[in-house]
Amino acid sequence: MSSQPLPHSLPQKNINTHLIEIKDYFKIAISVDCVIFGFDENELKILLIKSDLDQFRGKWSLLGDIVRTDEDPDDAAYRVLLTRTGIQDLYLEQVQAFGKPGRHPAGRVVTIAYYSLINIRHSILKNLDNELHWHPVKKIKQMAFDHKEIVDACYARLREKLKDHPVGFNLLPRKFSLRELQNLYEAILAVKLDRRNFRKKIMSMGLLIDLHEMEDDVPHRPAKLYKFNEDAFQKQENSYLGIDD
Amino acid sequence: MSSQPLPHSLPQKNINTHLIEIKDYFKIAISVDCVIFGFDENELKILLIKSDLDQFRGKWSLLGDIVRTDEDPDDAAYRVLLTRTGIQDLYLEQVQAFGKPGRHPAGRVVTIAYYSLINIRHSILKNLDNELHWHPVKKIKQMAFDHKEIVDACYARLREKLKDHPVGFNLLPRKFSLRELQNLYEAILAVKLDRRNFRKKIMSMGLLIDLHEMEDDVPHRPAKLYKFNEDAFQKQENSYLGIDD
Numbered sequence: 001m002s003s004q005p006l007p008h009s010l011p012q013k014n015i016n017t018h019l020i021e022i023k024d025y026f027k028i029a030i031s032v033d034c035v036i037f038g039f040d041e042n043e044l045k046i047l048l049i050k051s052d053l054d055q056f057r058g059k060w061s062l063l064g065d066i067v068r069t070d071e072d073p074d075d076a077a078y079r080v081l082l083t084r085t086g087i088q089d090l091y092l093e094q095v096q097a098f099g100k101p102g103r104h105p106a107g108r109v110v111t112i113a114y115y116s117l118i119n120i121r122h123s124i125l126k127n128l129d130n131e132l133h134w135h136p137v138k139k140i141k142q143m144a145f146d147h148k149e150i151v152d153a154c155y156a157r158l159r160e161k162l163k164d165h166p167v168g169f170n171l172l173p174r175k176f177s178l179r180e181l182q183n184l185y186e187a188i189l190a191v192k193l194d195r196r197n198f199r200k201k202i203m204s205m206g207l208l209i210d211l212h213e214m215e216d217d218v219p220h221r222p223a224k225l226y227k228f229n230e231d232a233f234q235k236q237e238n239s240y241l242g243i244d245d
Numbered sequence: 246m247s248s249q250p251l252p253h254s255l256p257q258k259n260i261n262t263h264l265i266e267i268k269d270y271f272k273i274a275i276s277v278d279c280v281i282f283g284f285d286e287n288e289l290k291i292l293l294i295k296s297d298l299d300q301f302r303g304k305w306s307l308l309g310d311i312v313r314t315d316e317d318p319d320d321a322a323y324r325v326l327l328t329r330t331g332i333q334d335l336y337l338e339q340v341q342a343f344g345k346p347g348r349h350p351a352g353r354v355v356t357i358a359y360y361s362l363i364n365i366r367h368s369i370l371k372n373l374d375n376e377l378h379w380h381p382v383k384k385i386k387q388m389a390f391d392h393k394e395i396v397d398a399c400y401a402r403l404r405e406k407l408k409d410h411p412v413g414f415n416l417l418p419r420k421f422s423l424r425e426l427q428n429l430y431e432a433i434l435a436v437k438l439d440r441r442n443f444r445k446k447i448m449s450m451g452l453l454i455d456l457h458e459m460e461d462d463v464p465h466r467p468a469k470l471y472k473f474n475e476d477a478f479q480k481q482e483n484s485y486l487g488i489d490d
Contacts, residue, residue, distance in 0.1 A: 016296055016306040016309045022351045023352070025314075027274070028275050029269050029271045030275075053261075060417040065261070067270075072345050073342060089438075099319075101315045101316070106267045107267065112344070
């Protein structure tokens with residue numbers, strides 16, 4: 001198209017189009033890091049482990065591991081989750097890759113971050129290794145490596161998703177009250193919400209099923225219990241949210 | 246917490262918590278691949294380049310490259326964009342890392358995919374290297390490597406974002422008609438939309454500024470021109486989309 005080649009139009013040798021000395025580049029390690037959210041005592045928490053590495057002694061770290069030679073990173077993330085918590089039927093969403101040179105003291109390690117939402121009262125978690133602790137997200141200041149940056153990115157992704165998807169339901173027990181649901185939204189979004197408006201909005205989303213049961217064993221006046229309406233949610237996902245109704 | 250250690254509670258040596266023989270793992274190369282969307286002739290298109298690698302001769306490939314030794318992957322993505330198209334003031338969003346073993350014939354290469362939205366009529370693009378071509382997304386069947394899978398993931402991310410964010414505006418000229426905007430939504434969502442409903446919805450979003458100008462040089466009846474209302478959009482982003490109004 002151009003008679004005088006501009007710098008950006010010179011043929012570029014790269015790995016997609018031409019053979020290059022790619023063997024010079026196989027020098028990076030890949031890891032996965034899992035940001036595992038739970039909801040407890042009206043606080044959003046993350047499951048962390050203490051780091052024993054010299055540079056980060058005493059600092060908290062995410063659950064993660066190196067990706068093995070013939071392992072897909074997604075599989076590594078599920079492996080970490082299973083090995084550390086015993087849980088396997090959980091969805092891990094890949095969020096972002098963090099590859100700044102120097103992020104890991106041992107050398108060039110690019111990590112892929114995933115997040116998951118756990119019901120903190122899941123029976124399997126009662127047998128958690130005592131090296132692991134749940135930490136309130138808002139109380140996390142310093143962490144090993146760049147894990148605080150990773151937590152921030154995954155937390156932002158969760159807040160973003162919550163605006164349009166009822167992801168929060170995964171953090172609650174199967175049956176929950178509107179108060180619990182509002183506490184959850186407030187914990188994730190880090191804002192106080194007006195009770196009447198919240199209930200109106202949530203009910204209008206059509207994603208709750210009234211179980212015609214009341215809470216029991218609570219210190220306050222028992223409230224109605226609801227559960228998540230998966231079918232209604234699926235139907236909504238398949239429409240273009242207002243554009244074609 | 247448990248007197249009998251369960252498999253998942255055995256102390257696990259991994260790179261976050263203990264020193265391991267990490268040097269055995271520095272064997273992977275990292276690349277970036279850019280899915281660059283443009284909108285032309287009422288079709289959503291992607292900028293591709295022909296692959297010359299033996300295995301993929303004649304197949305189309307994404308614009309991408311190896312990440313250099315001391316380079317952040319995000320910087321590599323911008324470098325690829327600048328070197329190939331001359332464009333630098335463009336936002337690249339990281340979408341996903343693809344790390345299946347065997348995805349690249351030259352060895353273990355984990356690639357990080359980004360997407361961007363370009364106004365195809367951007368003046369700089371007039372000088373595009375003639376190795377590069379715009380391809381309608383729906384006509385792309387086979388590509389080099391796993392690039393079709395990467396395109397699918399980025400296209401899904403674009404459709405997802407479009408539901409709640411006016412990302413489409415980046416693909417249009419600064420001034421556009423409602424017809425052009427609807428054509429764009431239809432191209433991205435791959436559906437036909439009802440004209441009256443679309444206009445009602447779009448106007449109700451409050452994100453358009455009526456320029457009080459008409460199209461010119463068009464084969465049909467000239468329509469009104471609008472532009473994107475950035476300020477209104479920012480205000481909306483800062484509210485929780487209905488939860489706290």
